[in-house]
Amino acid sequence: MGTEFLKIKELEEAIEIIEELFKNSYKNQSEEISLEESVHRVIFNDVEAKIDFPPFNRALKDGYAIKAEDSFKSSPQDPKSLKIIDSIEAGIYSSKTIEKGQAIEISTGAPIPEGSDAIAMVEHTERYGEHVNLLVGVTPNTDIAFKGSDIKKGDLILKKGNILSPGKIGALKAQGLEKIEVFKKPKIGIISTGNELVVDKKDFKFSKIYDVNSYSLKSAIQISGGEGEILAIVKDNYDELKEEIKKGLEKYDILLSSGGTSAGRGDILIEVLNDLGEVYIHGISIKPGKPTIVGKIDSKLVIGLPGNPVAALIVYSTLISPHVRKLSGLKESMKSKVKKFPLNSRLHSSKGRAQYFLVKIQDKKIYPIIKDSGAITSLAIADGYIKVPKEKELLEEGEMLRFYEF
Amino acid sequence: MGTEFLKIKELEEAIEIIEELFKNSYKNQSEEISLEESVHRVIFNDVEAKIDFPPFNRALKDGYAIKAEDSFKSSPQDPKSLKIIDSIEAGIYSSKTIEKGQAIEISTGAPIPEGSDAIAMVEHTERYGEHVNLLVGVTPNTDIAFKGSDIKKGDLILKKGNILSPGKIGALKAQGLEKIEVFKKPKIGIISTGNELVVDKKDFKFSKIYDVNSYSLKSAIQISGGEGEILAIVKDNYDELKEEIKKGLEKYDILLSSGGTSAGRGDILIEVLNDLGEVYIHGISIKPGKPTIVGKIDSKLVIGLPGNPVAALIVYSTLISPHVRKLSGLKESMKSKVKKFPLNSRLHSSKGRAQYFLVKIQDKKIYPIIKDSGAITSLAIADGYIKVPKEKELLEEGEMLRFYEF
Known part of the structure; x- marks a missing residue:
């Protein structure tokens, strides 16, 4: 018994090695997700506008679409009277063209009809049957939001790395987007090792304890932007651990194993790593967390955290979480x-x-x-x-x- | 056209009315969820320990379980020799009882055998076949974590209102819990109104714009701890809106409608509210956000937000979100x-x-x-x-x- 730490590292050294390993083993990947479920995800590519906004010249007030020049000399004492030739609400448009002396009744948000270059707001008018009196003059362009005045097709709307907030999601939806390309969450498989560990009440007998790390690590992974999945509790058994690791490597980007913090137990993971890949760190000069193991199999990291729940959570939070955040497109530290x-x-x-x-x-x-x-x-x-x-x-x-x- | 705001309120007044309405209409509810998916949820009831932790007297070091008195005079020069009668690893136990002069080899985490009251750590021993030499003396209780020394059955582990962090989830799992009772997220139905609004590209024609509010509000609701669901886009039509609201009231705790911010359109929601329930606020003296409507049908709030996406998001964030947070068990402001x-x-x-x-x-x-x-x-x-x-x-x-x- 008694573990020999053959590759024990100072904390600073360990941080560098882990950073290097992540840099060489992974690159940011993307996935397309529904915009509806995208809050707090990170945009993977600059997003350019696909359409103008507003998509057409739009009334900013309720009132009458007119030719501005028809209103120039209007006053309450000497109102100009225009003939109302149509009425449009938001969502519909008029196929008529306004000529001198004519007006079209219009609601906020409706498209400005042909021939009109201004809105006379309803508060500054008086209607008489099919005619409307303009009580004040309006200048051209009054109360019109012009096509593309807010966003032009091709404009940069959001940048790579932007975190999707309600406002940013709204801005994308205004473009008609249904999906958005975001940083893919790294998938992390979680293995707990230890003969004493159980999950279910029915297995909880004298000498056993409940496995804590799978649950605390899964939620810590979630907070750091990754997607953790609990794979298995493995006995302190070389073959069983090796099998589980091989299976996990097929499906997950990173494997986190915890347990085997003392005695000869840690050696099992070391053996598996030496057998299938390479060990980079075996022991870090920190407290708690000394029995941490970092290895690589093919191009994937396999990290052995201490079995002690406090140590496992601290080592994950300080040494691993920053890299999970980075892969998820987030800043390294929050x-x-x-x-x-x-x-x-x-x-x-x-x-x-x-x-x-x-x-x-x-x-x-x-x-x-x-x-x-x-x-x-x-x-x-x-x-x-x-x-x-x-x-x-x-x-x-x-x-x-x-x-x-x- | 032109909306008459019949119950326009100052901001402070509106805040009070909304607070009162939420207080009278809702109370915190709970739901049981899987511990594995509980991160950032809020605990609904104080949680007491169901079992002791550690659940048995547990070895804190690798070494030998002994009777402390057997070691009292041990030194490297004059080691005491004990007969090893068994060997136990974590997860198994020995049915043997240690007598004077005997030891059981033990791993960290294994249960202390009967008759033993201390661990001699492996580093302070030398083994010879079936015997072990103790090189130093240990006092009783050395390196034993006693049953219930960390948590006693009945102890308060977590309090109502605690937010589930990875550590807290781990602490609950150590108790063997699979599920946890948390504050239920209020269910909020989202309706957008407006003839000009579309969701799908195929409906996006001249005079139409994409509905932004459903998406931005859904994600804002999610951030504030609620569960938003997009119900429908409703035309500016009394019967259609009434039908949608009646349907929504069956399934959701709160209804958020947006749109109809100008013209006679806001009046549709007012009519439906007057018809089915009561209007408490019709207009708030804020910018943007003036055309906000707050009503109640039976015991459920129906809130009419402005159609303007900026205004809708601001009104939700400032006036509604604090109450959604509260119902979700969170502090009113973040x-x-x-x-x-x-x-x-x-x-x-x-x-x-x-x-x-x-x-x-x-x-x-x-x-x-x-x-x-x-x-x-x-x-x-x-x-x-x-x-x-x-x-x-x-x-x-x-x-x-x-x-x-x-």
């Missing part, structure tokens, strides 16, 4: 989820390796949760985590630290 | 989405009514987007909006304003 707060009390950290602490935020202060690394309560309480660099052994009360929200 | 930035340039606002401006954030400054209220480009560009109170007519460059992100 700024709105990183804030600075003061530390509530002194904090001792381990010398010589970077240490992460789960923390709770209360009254805008950081409360580190000091518990056994196996404690599930920490997971229930924690709002996120802080990172203490390896040089630091003691943090003072009040020290401002970056808080990373889960 | 603090991380409200930030203060300085205004990039002077800004004139209309006198006598609150005005909202779509804005873009660049270099941490607010750039108001000054365009026709019908401009679709504003929707594509905008990151969110600012609000200028009715008393204000002029905002100076550099003035700090709250920015509301979409």
Whole structure:
């Protein structure tokens, strides 16, 4: 028993190796999805307008489409009278052409009829049967939104990398789009290893515990823009793990295995990796999270996270999630989820390796949760985590630290 | 033509009326969902532990389960030798009881055997065949996580209102939970009205425009924690709208209709509301968004938003979304989405009514987007909006304003 970490790395080194591996193994891919379900997805290509907007000259007010020159000398004392030759609402158009002395009754949004170059708004008119009196003069182009005045066919509407908000989705729909090409979510297969792990109540017997990591990792993957799927719980057995990994590699972009954090168990994943591919990292000088493994089989990354749920979640969040975000088209870090707060009390950290602490935020202060690394309560309480660099052994009360929200 | 606003309200009044209506018409409801799909949902009831965690006395290290007193005088010079009577890995247990002078080889996570009260970690031992030499003394309880030491059956694990994060989901899974009771998302039916509106390319003819609001509202509803469904595009026709509303009321908690912002068209919704229920607001003194209608049929709210896409999105975001959030168990406002930035340039606002401006954030400054209220480009560009109170007519460059992100 006792794991030998043959390729143990400093945190900075590990970050670089992982970044390099992701860069060499993956490139951003796209998929076409329904615009209706696209909120918060990331646009893959610049989008150019396919049609003008407005698509036709459009009335901006309810009133009368006229020739502006017919109104020039109108006043309440000396109104100009025009003959109403048609009436159009939004969604219909008139095939008539307005001649001097004529008007067409028009609703907001309806197309301006031929021969008209202005709208006399209804509030500035008086109607008498088939005639309308203009009470004020209007200049040409008044209350007309011209075809293409907002967007011209070929204009750039949205850029690659834009995140689809309700407004941006609306703008695309105004173009008649039904689908949109967005960054594809990386598909991540999740495997938990351990003879002691069970999912169902019926298997929960003395010596067993419920598998936590599949669930916490799946939701962490979802938040970082990926699509996680729980594949299996694998016993501490070389053949079983190898089989599951081979199956997973066929369907998923990345495999996350957790468990085997101690004893000879981690060696099983190392063996499988050495057998089918290559090991790049075996052990990282961080706490918690030391028994992390990073390997590659063909062109796909297989990452072994610690079995300890706190460690697994922290390693995923700090080392893997930024790359999942990038593949999903998102920025590497989510700024709105990183804030600075003061530390509530002194904090001792381990010398010589970077240490992460789960923390709770209360009254805008950081409360580190000091518990056994196996404690599930920490997971229930924690709002996120802080990172203490390896040089630091003691943090003072009040020290401002970056808080990373889960 | 020309709409008469019979129940026009100041913004503050409208906010109060809408709040009162939501309070009287709805109460928070719950639904049980799969824990696996629960990320970012809100817990409906306090959750108590159903089992102890750890569920049994558990080894925290790889090594040997012993009686601590057997080790008391051990040292590298004078090691105590114990007979190894069994070996257990995580997930299995030994039915043997340790007597004085005996040890059981044990892996991290395995249950402590009867008779043992401490773990001698493997690094402090030497094994010789069926015997192990203890090189150091250990005190009772060393490296044992006791049953229930982290969580006791009956302990409060998570509280009503907690938002399910990866860690919290993990903590629930450690309890063996498969499902969790969360706040039910309010179901909102979306209707667009207007003869000029089309969805499909095949219907897009001269005088028609694509319906934008259904799409932008559906995604805005999703962001605020609700579940929007696009029901129909209804012509400006009393019977058709009435029919659609009656159908929608059977299935949805809230109906959002948009369109009919000008001309006599808004009157159709008013007529339907007067006929089937009651109108509470007909017109709000805001810009854009004046032609907003709020009514109630039986115990359900029917809200008429302006047809103008910018206005519809702003009215939903400012007046309706806080209540949808509340029904979904979320805080009324999303603090991380409200930030203060300085205004990039002077800004004139209309006198006598609150005005909202779509804005873009660049270099941490607010750039108001000054365009026709019908401009679709504003929707594509905008990151969110600012609000200028009715008393204000002029905002100076550099003035700090709250920015509301979409």
